[in-house]
Amino acid sequence: MDDVTELADLAEEQEIFDESKKLVMNIRENLSKSESESTDQEIIESIPIEKVPYKEDQYQHSFNINRNHYKHIVGVKGTMLQKLCSETKTIIRVSKKKKHVVIIGSIQKRIIHAKRRIDNLIQNSNNKLSFTHFISIPTNVSEVQQHFLKFKEDVLINCDKEATGFDEDMFQKPEKLHLTICMLHLLDDTDQRKAIRALNACKKEIIDPILQEKGPLTIEFRGLKCMERNSTKAKVLYAKVQEETGLLQKIADQISKYFVQQGFSRKEHDNVTLHMTVINTFYLKKKKQKFMHKNFDATQILKDHENTYFGKINLSTFHLSQLTAKSADGYFEATAKIEL
Structure with a gap:
């Protein structure tokens, strides 16, 4: 039997x-x-x-x-x-x-x-439940901020706001530029302590072994992409990540999987979509959200900035960031950080 x-x-x-x-x-x-x-x-x-x-x-x-x-x-x-x-x-x-x-x-x-x-x-x-935290890589270094502001200026000059439904408030704040690894729901202090331990475990078990073998990583941002399939009904535009070794993708996927296994995140895709958000309709002020469309036509913006350079960073830190609080420098308040 x-x-x-x-x-x-x-x-x-x-x-x-x-x-x-x-x-x-x-x-x-x-x-x-x-x-x-x-x-x-x-x-x-x-x-x-x-x-x-x-x-x-x-x-x-x-x-x-x-x-x-x-x-x-x-x-x-x-x-x-x-x-x-x-x-x-x-x-x-x-x-x-x-x-x-x-x-x-x-x-x-x-x-x-x-x-x-x-x-x-x-x-x-x-x-x-609504997300409360996220694992992020800050990208708000001076070089990236400067290129982002040039991009913003060009869009505001050349974009027909009335025809496309675009609004200046949709831009990300330069001091908050970041890469998102995974979104988290941490409901209390106990969850936060567990998430901090999980982040430290990721450093020891995932990040350090990869970087020790392959060396430090430089991440470049070039080109623009729409998160939605239909660019005429766009909600999120992001700068694309250029990292030829594929190691950042590997690190991000493994960290995301680790936090899903811990019960703090949920699996939405097989791989993390590495993205530095530059425009998001969610950023619209509440008073405008009532009167404006929740999407816009990004066709011309995407065409004009297909190869726009947004700068580069050296991978040096990961943050356990709070969604609704900001630090003195304007970035998301960190519940914890790991330095590489």
Whole structure:
């Protein structure tokens, strides 16, 4: 009898079987061929589930949650929590004050199933939250700012604002020029501390090994591109990154993946779109947003600045930046920095 058959026999519900099967497959991916025939007991032992001391036939798994996730796990008048308990045949206790969850059950696989259901609820709730921070590379050095201001001046002189729907307020502020690696939702101080540790881990495990082998990186910005497919309905224009070795792309992709795995970001594409935003309709002042279109015709701007040079930087730092706060120099306030 193979593993899948054993799981099917043991599972009391089809959903539990599906979750257990996925768990078996995930574990097998990380095992050698000689270890591929894992038993159910080995799988159970790999999950951090402890026996409840006051009941010999009961098991438990406990973990912390963010206060913002409480309502998504419990639901309106406790309906979601009741559903979880009923469908997984477990007892689930959620403390809003202590930000703590305890899952208790007589069969360990039921606890695993309940934990995965809660993880999915948390991930879905995260996807609906507004971003609070982002990993950035500041590009606001003097050379880049000067070239950006020349670009801005040229656009304002030559762009037919009335015909295109363009407005001066759509320009990025020169002191805030940056490369975005990934967007984050950090809900409290605990999340921020974890994100700081994650950024330091990225330096040690990703950035340093690559740069030590290949040397320092110089990043050049040349040419303009529209984030949207239809340039007549543009919202974001950005300066393109020119970095021939491809190492910056590799670093960015791995950092983004790391933060997705930590639960602080969400995967939107296989690769990070390296971009230095120079124009964004989001920058429009709120009073203008009510009366203006949320896009503009960027066709002529893109044509005129197909090969415009925006300057270059030496890669020297990564920031864990706050979206809504700025520092004394006008750049985004940093929750943490790593210097290379």
